[in-house]
Amino acid sequence: MTSRAADFLKDRIDFSPVQAWVAQRKIPQHKHSFWYYFGGLALFVLTIQIITGIMLAFYYSPTPVKANESVRYIMEKVHYGWLIRSIHFWGANFLIAVVLVHMFSTYFTKAYRKPREIMWVLGVIILALILTSAFTGYLLPWTTLSYFATKIGTSMPLYVPFVGHFISRLMVGGADVGAATLTRMFTLHTIVLPILWLTIIAIHVFLSQVLGLSTPLSQRSTRDETKLFPNFMMRQAAVWSGALAVLISFVALFPEGLAAKVNPVLPAPAGIKPEWYFLFVFQTLRTFPDVIGLGGITLGAIIWMLVPFLDRKASNGEKSTFFTLFGVAIIVYLVTMTVMAYITTEVH
Amino acid sequence: MFALVLDAAADSLASAIPSFTDRFNFALPLIVVLLIVMFFLLIKVYALENQPHDRLVKKSQTRKRTGP
Amino acid sequence: MIAAYIVYPVLRFFTPPAVALGEVDKVFVTTLDKMGLNTAKFFKFLDKPAVLVHLPDGKYTSLSAKCTHMGCTVAFQSKDDNFICECHGSIFNIDGKVLKGPATRPLPVYYVDIEGNKIYVTVKKQLA
Numbered sequence: 001m002t003s004r005a006a007d008f009l010k011d012r013i014d015f016s017p018v019q020a021w022v023a024q025r026k027i028p029q030h031k032h033s034f035w036y037y038f039g040g041l042a043l044f045v046l047t048i049q050i051i052t053g054i055m056l057a058f059y060y061s062p063t064p065v066k067a068n069e070s071v072r073y074i075m076e077k078v079h080y081g082w083l084i085r086s087i088h089f090w091g092a093n094f095l096i097a098v099v100l101v102h103m104f105s106t107y108f109t110k111a112y113r114k115p116r117e118i119m120w121v122l123g124v125i126i127l128a129l130i131l132t133s134a135f136t137g138y139l140l141p142w143t144t145l146s147y148f149a150t151k152i153g154t155s156m157p158l159y160v161p162f163v164g165h166f167i168s169r170l171m172v173g174g175a176d177v178g179a180a181t182l183t184r185m186f187t188l189h190t191i192v193l194p195i196l197w198l199t200i201i202a203i204h205v206f207l208s209q210v211l212g213l214s215t216p217l218s219q220r221s222t223r224d225e226t227k228l229f230p231n232f233m234m235r236q237a238a239v240w241s242g243a244l245a246v247l248i249s250f251v252a253l254f255p256e257g258l259a260a261k262v263n264p265v266l267p268a269p270a271g272i273k274p275e276w277y278f279l280f281v282f283q284t285l286r287t288f289p290d291v292i293g294l295g296g297i298t299l300g301a302i303i304w305m306l307v308p309f310l311d312r313k314a315s316n317g318e319k320s321t322f323f324t325l326f327g328v329a330i331i332v333y334l335v336t337m338t339v340m341a342y343i344t345t346e347v348h
Numbered sequence: 349m350f351a352l353v354l355d356a357a358a359d360s361l362a363s364a365i366p367s368f369t370d371r372f373n374f375a376l377p378l379i380v381v382l383l384i385v386m387f388f389l390l391i392k393v394y395a396l397e398n399q400p401h402d403r404l405v406k407k408s409q410t411r412k413r414t415g416p
Numbered sequence: 417m418i419a420a421y422i423v424y425p426v427l428r429f430f431t432p433p434a435v436a437l438g439e440v441d442k443v444f445v446t447t448l449d450k451m452g453l454n455t456a457k458f459f460k461f462l463d464k465p466a467v468l469v470h471l472p473d474g475k476y477t478s479l480s481a482k483c484t485h486m487g488c489t490v491a492f493q494s495k496d497d498n499f500i501c502e503c504h505g506s507i508f509n510i511d512g513k514v515l516k517g518p519a520t521r522p523l524p525v526y527y528v529d530i531e532g533n534k535i536y537v538t539v540k541k542q543l544a
Contacts, residue, residue, distance in 0.1 A: 076364035083374075148488050152503060155487035166431070173432045175463035176482070180432060231393055238389035245382035252375035255365050265458045265465055267481065267491035268502040286504045290485060290518060 025209070025228035030219035035105035036232075037239045039208065042102055043201070044240045045095045048247070052088040053190065060140065062186035064179050067142035068261035075258055082255055089256035090247055092134050096277045099127055107307070107327050111214035114315040117308035119211070122204045124305040129197040131277065136189040138275070139182060143259035148268045149278075150177050150185065152285075159294050178264070217317060273341065280337035283344075287337075300330065441539040448533050451476075456492035461537055465489040466526065468537060469510065472497070478526040478537040479512045485519035499523065 009015075027036060059078055061070040074081035103123060106112060112120035139150040154177065157167040173180030215222075226232055274282050284293040303310070313320035366374070443461050451457065451470040458467050458481060465481040469492060481489050481499070488503035498515060499508040507516040512523035529536040 082365045148503060151487040151489075155485075169432065170430055176465075177487075178463070226397070231397060234389045234393040234396075238386045238393075241382045241386040241389065245379045245386070248375050248379055248382070252371040252379075255371065257365070264489075265460055266489065267458065267465075268488040270491075270502045272488075272502050282504075285486065285518060288518075290520070293518075 022229050023227075025212075026225040027213055027228055027232045028215045028219070028222075029224035029226050030215065030222040032105075032109055032216050032219060035102075035109065036213055037236055038098055038102035038105060039205075040236045041239055041243055042095065042098045043205070044243065045091055045098055045247075046201075048244075049088060049091045049095060050194070052084050052091060053194075055084050056088055057190055060186075062140065062182050064142060064182060067140060067182060068258070071141045071258055083251065086251040086255040087247065090250045090254075092137065093275070093277075094243070094247055094250075095130060096134060099130055100277075103127060104327070104331065108324065109214065109216035110311070110314040110320065110323070111216070112308040112314075113214070113311065113317075114308070116207070116211055116214055119204055119207045120308045121305055122200050122207075124301075126197055126200055126204060128301075129193055129200070133189060133193045133197070134275070134277065136185040136193065139177075139185045140189065141258060142182065142261055144262045144266075144269060145259060145272060147177060147262040147264065148272055149274055150181060152274075154181070156294055159290050176264075217314070217319065220317075276338065279341040280334045283337040283341040286344075287340075304330070442529070443537055445478075445535045445537050448530070448535060451535070454494045454497075456494070458489070459537075461526065462539070466537065467492060467499070468528065468535065471510065476528040476530070476535065477510060478528050479508075480524040480526070482523075483519060484514075484521040484523060485517075490523070 027033070056074060059070055059074045059081070061067060071085070074085055078084075106120065106123065135149070135153055139146045154168055154171045157171065158164045160167060171181070171184065172178075173184045273279065281297065284297060287293070288296070307323060307326075308315070311320050311323045314323065365371075441462070443459065445459050445468050446457055451468070453470055453474070454472045456467050456469045458465060460466070461480075466478060467481040467490070468476060468478045470476055479499075483490050483501035483503065483506055485501065485504055485506050488501050490499040490501045490506075490508065492498075493500055497510050499510075500506070501508075501519065504518050505516065506514065506519035508519070508523050509515050512525050514520060514522060527538045527540065529538055
């Protein structure tokens, strides 16, 4: 740290308050500390997504004529194009998985309780934005599957009373999914959503540093803690390193291919299914009448977001078994629907 | 006819992704290095926290935490 | 007031201009000789997928092929003379009526106009 550049900066800017603040930052240590690493891991995977996403944007072209061809060009002609695109594909899957683990660990340790209600609400919004990023990015290769996934996603708002048609039309940008939809999804995926989630994540992370990390109610008697820097950060970096090794393994074992360009006139092919993180929505739509299914998911998401304000017991430092059971019920529903979607063969 | 053209395109893509061996020749060194870095960091932090003097994990009486 | 001046034009900007339907309410689909008995042809009509079916009894019918549930394009099943949406499993009969959910509303039916060898599909019945 005695390099010339560091000295140059130190001479001009006083870093001592920052250094003092970092030096005194502590992370609670107990048997559930393991879950603390998932927030930082999500940030790491998100960074990979931003870098690979920008790289792909150098070659991608968001028009129905060129979209699939430009992705094909990335895969076939661009040096390491298959690698960058596969990392972006697997990174998206990892990111959603990590964010889900982060959310459910926060939920079951009741870390959302006072004073961290806002962090929880922002976290749920971040999950929604990340899923929207996955949805909007899905159309970009312009394949049959991505085309029909977008048709379904843009049809769902039609069941919203009063403003549904307007919202759907806003998403599609025309009578049906086409060129206008592709530019809309591209703009959302590459500009609008990143600005939104980066802003909200910045507030979320800022609050996590101001408020410190929550200790689960069951672990309040433990007084152990570790320094944020260097101890916690070294372990966090170890987690990042291991996670990147796993990500690269997935990329090498299962590189993402590219399906054929969609012919928008032809029917949806048999056995069409969304990605794993949307299977519960898919199965809900097949199992329940439209308004009940979509209304139920929307209502569930709103209640989920407001849990810190409903769970008064946890805020008072008491056990709240009801909300633990509610969380278990949500997981059981998500897993059941996902498994059903996997095992049900086509109904003809 | 249209389907045939698409199939041909799919075939060319399959050949565009490097073979399993090539992918692993590329990825394996990176994976090994990442795992070494991971274990290096874990060992380092373990050593740091288990020094007999100046333990960095302490039963702290003076801890300052803003949250419950 | 100022907020309205900002919000309204922005919202209007993002709302795509409506398509003038008057000029495209009739479309040429194919010719009689290309439609075998009990076959279907998919085409774009009013910017949406549509289907023309040559029924086993020799008649022609045309419907919107956009599933009324979530908007996927339905497939024609010649063995049962019905339409299936592979996305969520809805089935419609040849008149567009729902045989099996989750869809609840029928597929809109169009009119078929045969002029010589040419088959047209229209929104309104033509006065021949």
